Amino acid sequence: MKFSVLPFKCPSCGSYMVSQIGSYHLVCNSCKSTKPIDAQVYVRAKEPVNESIEPNGIVKTVDCPGCGADIELKEFELSKNCPYCDNPLVTNPVNPKPPYSILPFAIDKEKARKIFKSWLGSLWFAPDSLKKLLDFEHKFQPVYAPYFSFDAKSYTAYSGQRGDAYYVEVERTVYVDGREQVVRELERRINWTYVSGDTKRDFYDILVDADSKLPEVVKGIRNYDLNRLMLFNPSFLSGFVSREYDKQMQSCYNEAKEYMGSVIYSDVLYSIGGDEQRVESINTSYSNERYEATMLPVWLSSFEYKGKQYDIAINGVTGEIAGERPYSYVKIIIAVLIVLAILSGIAYYLDITDGSASSYLKVGF
Numbered sequence: 630m631k632f633s634v635l636p637f638k639c640p641s642c643g644s645y646m647v648s649q650i651g652s653y654h655l656v657c658n659s660c661k662s663t664k665p666i667d668a669q670v671y672v673r674a675k676e677p678v679n680e681s682i683e684p685n686g687i688v689k690t691v692d693c694p695g696c697g698a699d700i701e702l703k704e705f706e707l708s709k710n711c712p713y714c715d716n717p718l719v720t721n722p723v724n725p726k727p728p729y730s731i732l733p734f735a736i737d738k739e740k741a742r743k744i745f746k747s748w749l750g751s752l753w754f755a756p757d758s759l760k761k762l763l764d765f766e767h768k769f770q771p772v773y774a775p776y777f778s779f780d781a782k783s784y785t786a787y788s789g790q791r792g793d794a795y796y797v798e799v800e801r802t803v804y805v806d807g808r809e810q811v812v813r814e815l816e817r818r819i820n821w822t823y824v825s826g827d828t829k830r831d832f833y834d835i836l837v838d839a840d841s842k843l844p845e846v847v848k849g850i851r852n853y854d855l856n857r858l859m860l861f862n863p864s865f866l867s868g869f870v871s872r873e874y875d876k877q878m879q880s881c882y883n884e885a886k887e888y889m890g891s892v893i894y895s896d897v898l899y900s901i902g903g904d905e906q907r908v909e910s911i912n913t914s915y916s917n918e919r920y921e922a923t924m925l926p927v928w929l930s931s932f933e934y935k936g937k938q939y940d941i942a943i944n945g946v947t948g949e950i951a952g953e954r955p956y957s958y959v960k961i962i963i964a965v966l967i968v969l970a971i972l973s974g975i976a977y978y979l980d981i982t983d984g985s986a987s988s989y990l991k992v993g994f
């Protein structure tokens with residue numbers, strides 16, 4: 630389907646303008662003149678979860694304003710740059726619920742590079758060839774990713790058993806140097822009592838990534854401060870890759886509920902109290918379930934190493950990094966051998982100085 634792109638033409642020289650990280654301005658690619666983005670603080674307003682929101686995948690064809698080429702945006706692609714002339718191609722959202730808000734990038738390329746380098750430097754046991762590959766060739770891409778944020782109040786009724794530990798003195802027969810001896814020692818026992826009760830918890834801003842193409846590692850960088858959200862304005866997307874949500878809102882809410890359920894479970898254990906707990910039944914009802922669609926900034930990178938794909942993600946505001954990495958088994962084996970050599974050296978030393986200590990250390994070797 631034919632779509633038009635939003636204009637980001639520089640008023641001074643006619644080249645294109647892209648959103649500048651950290652400034653809420655568009656900056657010209659050619660003459661570097663700037664223009665403020667109409668950035669308004671977003672007033673939080675969530676909608677009830679009770680409706681079903683289906684993503685609406687459409688292949689869009691656009692004319693590049695830079696070079697005139699016909700460019701295709703795949704299903705759910707919202708913006709990207711022209712592959713021929715790099716001109717930003719930003720379209721309007723087509724999903725039934727467009728994003729209400731956006732959290733602009735605060736981590737620019739230089740900061741992202743530093744964060745990545747210090748993460749790379751901390752990679753013990755990474756193969757040397759990998760470090761070279763990432764250091765010189767690998768590039769990160771800044772992406773605005775679609776998320777749903779959920780609120781809910783929960784009420785949980787539970788039943789179970791509370792275990793309180795107590796100690797009793799017992800007699801035990803042991804053999805010392807072949808002779809039988811009776812010793813007294815304390816034995817831990819549990820007194821179980823049936824309990825039931827209820828617990829309440831309110832959840833705010835439980836974030837679920839809503840793009841099935843995002844790598845799993847993004848779940849490791851979810852600490853976004855949503856109080857800094859801006860009203861959605863497509864100008865922020867100029868020069869960035871972005872996608873609309875392709876996951877159903879309801880299925881994302883189920884993911885949020887799984888997380889809430891795990892928090893509620895620990896609440897129940899705490900509420901049962903005692904030293905040990907047995908949970909027999911948990912019944913949770915949710916109310917005031919609300920959602921909003923938003924876009925959050927992520928630096929993404931993925932690389933292939935020996936036929937396997939590894940992903941890295943950096944939170945575009947906090948700089949939190951999460952990634953997968955290969956290990957060098959040769960390095961690990963060498964390190965283990967060195968540790969074993971040191972330990973056997975200590976054991977040998979203790980053997981000639983103190984026989985009792987060496988028999989302890991030799992256990993397991």
Ligand SMILES: [Zn+2]
Binds near residue numbers: 640641643658659662
């Ligand atoms: Zn210009």
Ligand SMILES: [Zn+2]
Binds near residue numbers: 711
């Ligand atoms: Zn072009």
